[in-house]
Amino acid sequence: MRRVLTIVFAISASLVVGFALSHPETERYIPIGESPGISNSQSDIGRIETVDTQTHGFSMQVKGRMKNLRLTRTSKIYLDRSSQGKPNLIGIYTDCKPGRLVEVYRDAAGEILWIKVKMP
Numbered sequence: 183m184r185r186v187l188t189i190v191f192a193i194s195a196s197l198v199v200g201f202a203l204s205h206p207e208t209e210r211y212i213p214i215g216e217s218p219g220i221s222n223s224q225s226d227i228g229r230i231e232t233v234d235t236q237t238h239g240f241s242m243q244v245k246g247r248m249k250n251l252r253l254t255r256t257s258k259i260y261l262d263r264s265s266q267g268k269p270n271l272i273g274i275y276t277d278c279k280p281g282r283l284v285e286v287y288r289d290a291a292g293e294i295l296w297i298k299v300k301m302p
Contacts (some may be wrong), residue, residue, distance in 0.1 A: 210272065213264040214285040214298045225287040232278050238275055242284060251286060251294060253278075259295040266301065274300055 215221045228244040239252040253259070259273035278284070283300035 183255050209258070209287075209296050209298070210260045210270055212298075213270075214262050214300055217285075217287075220287060221285065225285050227283070227285045230278055230282050230284055231292060232282060233278055235275075240278055242286070251288075253294055253297065257294040259276045260296060260298045262298050277301075 209217060214225055221227070224242040226242070226244045226249065228242040228249075229276075231243055231248065232261060233240045237252055238254075239250060241248055241250045243249075249284065253275060257276045259275065261273040261277055263270055277299050278297070285298040286297050287297075289295055
């Protein structure tokens, strides 16, 4: 009986931890390219090439191909300052500048859920 309770507890705990890791708000604290189960498989990592301030759009180079994307009102912007040894912050659209490394995560419809911007 004790073993069964231990197994049930372990499964329950892993489900809670799995949900926390995939929750959009935890992404603020994870550096570019290090999101478990997302980075390099479900997200795009590349450099911003151009920015369109009128449409909140931008183009980025991903694996040799140009992608044109647009942020929405619900898109989260996170500033990755991990290389500076500083905590990451919430960003705004004007933090998306040409030349900056970004990681973009989109939903099934192609809408950007979050973008992480590497700060210099």
